[in-house]
Amino acid sequence: MQSKDLTGNGPRSTGGAVPSRREELLATAAEVFARQGYDATTVREIADAAGILAGSLYYHFDSKESILDEILSGFLDELWTGYDAVLGAGLGPRATLEALVVESFREIDRHHDAVAIYQRERHLAGQPRFGYLAESMHRFEHIWQGTLERGVAEGEFRADLDLRLAYRFVRDTVWVAASWYRPGxxxxxxxxARQYLGLLLDGIAAH
Incomplete structure (x- = not known):
């Protein structure tokens, strides 16, 4: 199983490589979890969607919880790899915000179902096995709100911003896209991402 490496050193997508049977099963499970919810989904339903017997699924995973764990940790590993690359680039606040938005929409595209699950199942952060979800949420807030604060301090963003409110607006309007965006x-x-940044940074009024 993938390690939950939140430092950004986790594995990334293999690009054009043919997915393994395990990866196919994870993708199928993610689609079912995203559609029905984790608690409402049974191992048999995942197996049926994958076209295999329920017992065969246990050849790859020891439990439904393990399947969800691998889906979420894999998504977050890749997200933080992308975010850490942005933060390590030494960009100004506005360019950093723009790059974080672009990376976020890329991850929504790559891991659409995992993002939907992450949004829906945040209550799992209170369970020991999924404690990394709470860590990720805290780090996410620190990075995004810190970028906004730096932008105000350096004169790139308006001085009258309510930073907490601005952070929540940006966070929610980016990730809610998983509820309506469909890859392809x-x-x-x-x-x-381009349209979103235009609305966020320049508004909709004609100048």
Whole structure:
């Protein structure tokens, strides 16, 4: 099982490589969890969606909890790898915010179902096995609100911003996209990020 490496050193996507049977099963389980919810989903339903017997699923995973753990930790490993690359680039506050938004939409595109699960199952952060979810949420807030604070201090963002409110607005409007964005749709992740940043930073009024 993947380690929950939140320092950004976790494994990334293999790109064009043919997915393994394990990866296919994880993708199927993620789709079922995202659609039905974790608690409402049974191992048999995952197996049925994958076209195998329930007992065969246990050849790859020891429990439904292990499947969810691997889905979420894999998504977060990749997210933090991308975020850490942005933060290590030495960009100014506005450029950092823009790059974080772009990376976020990329991850929504790559891990659409995992993002939906992450949004829906946050209560699991209180369980010992999923404690890394709470750590990730805290780190996410620190990075995004810190970027906004730095932008105000350096004169790149408005001085009258309510930073807490601005952080919550940016956080929620980025990640809620998982509820309506579908990979392969009319707009790709890069275009969605471009449109979003235009609205966020320049507004909708004609100048």
């Amino acid at each position: 749709g009319r707009h790709d992740a890069a275009e969605i």
